[in-house]
Amino acid sequence: MDFEAMKTFVAVVDQKSFTKAAASLNLSQPTVSSHIKNLERYFDATLIDRSPKRFHLTKTGEIVYQRSRQAIGLIDKAVQEVSEYQRELGGLIRIGASYTVGEYILPPILKAFDQAYPSVDLQVRIENSKRINEAVQHHDLDVGLIEGKVTQHGLSSEPFMEDEMVVLVPEAHPIRKQSSITFADLQDQTWITREEGSGTRAMMDSMLESFNIRPKKMITIGSNHGVVQGVKAGLGLSFLSKTVVCHTGVEHLIMQLPYIKTTTRYFSIVTPMNREEISDSVDKFMEEVRALHQLSKNY
Structure with a gap:
């Protein structure tokens, strides 16, 4: 399967427009259309309903979209892990935080981690807990710091603060x-x-x-x-x-x-359940969170 076609398909769905996706990917519109057609031939199914009045994913399209997002996230993570292996700890950590954590608890954590690992870039998204969980589940984020319970499949959570x-x-x-x-x-x-x-x-x-x-x-x-x-x-x-x-x-x-x-x-750290999907940088970030906010042993 063409990985570039998967990236193009995700961009088209996210932006609900072939034209906007072409511009964001720096591709021509015919190339974008060709990528989508190649995917549809691969799956032998229509992925996007191209009616002139609305942009609509078919049921098959919804499945391919979700799995493509996950695959892209895993490939990006593989690139990051290879980079970390070849040089000192670095790369990018995509952190998600609920509003309470992101506004009041996360800043000193970021400062401490940045001082310890200056070569690691940090990208923070602040949304409500449900959306952060979904983003970690779909590999759009590497780690989440949330409030409340984790109900999504494939996620692991660990309390870090009362x-x-x-x-x-x-x-x-x-x-x-x-x-x-x-x-x-x-x-x-x-x-x-x-x-x-x-x-x-x-x-x-x-x-x-x-x-x-x-x-x-x-x-x-x-x-x-x-x-x-x-x-x-x-x-x-x-x-x-x-x-x-x-x-x-x-x-x-x-x-x-x-x-x-x-x-x-309790506030909790959220990561993919599969430990192999957690990079060394994310592991170090989680250690920093635990070090700054140690729960009592009777939790």
Whole structure:
């Protein structure tokens, strides 16, 4: 099979355009079309529905696309590993981090690693935990640092840091002035939360369900900073990482509420389950993470 044809096919699907893919790959459009046709002949199937009104992958096309992305990732990793073998530790590590980890925990890790291994280039992507897991699964990233659980097939996870989820209440919220708070007082409140796929959102959903709390309204904001600012502005309550709270200087908004228990969670390192897919550079990076954030032995 033509490896260049696979790369071309992935580029066409990612950009949903033969023209844009040709430009990004510095190829002519006829060459791009020829690569796609060669793949379709190889698999004896149509991969892309070329109707004029829409760009659509066939079922076979979806399979070939996913496997092609994985194959490209593995080839790139092989090139990196050969480079590392032939010279001192170097190459590129593609790191993914959830918002909480990427914004508050990752920077000192990057600094320590960069000082120890200056020849290694670092590329960081910050997205929610679900998307980071998917990117590691598809070999678009070498390693992920996420919050929450790993559910994707073919991934291995290892906890590296403990975190605590706390309730934030606006300073002027009426509930702060009550001498006693009943379970009914906790019902029909407005809660500010992160987006679906976020580890923080999963923790809030679990908390609300576990304690049988029925929000009057949910306001979704796609960043930790936005959630904090929403609470400060009096939009509503939130259930947020204490790591975020301490780094943003809003500890005064933490409030212990009856019927809601403080919840512990863990940040985890995510890698492919197959150890052969983990380069020496990534191994050293993981060692740096463990060295800076050692969990207690009773985890």
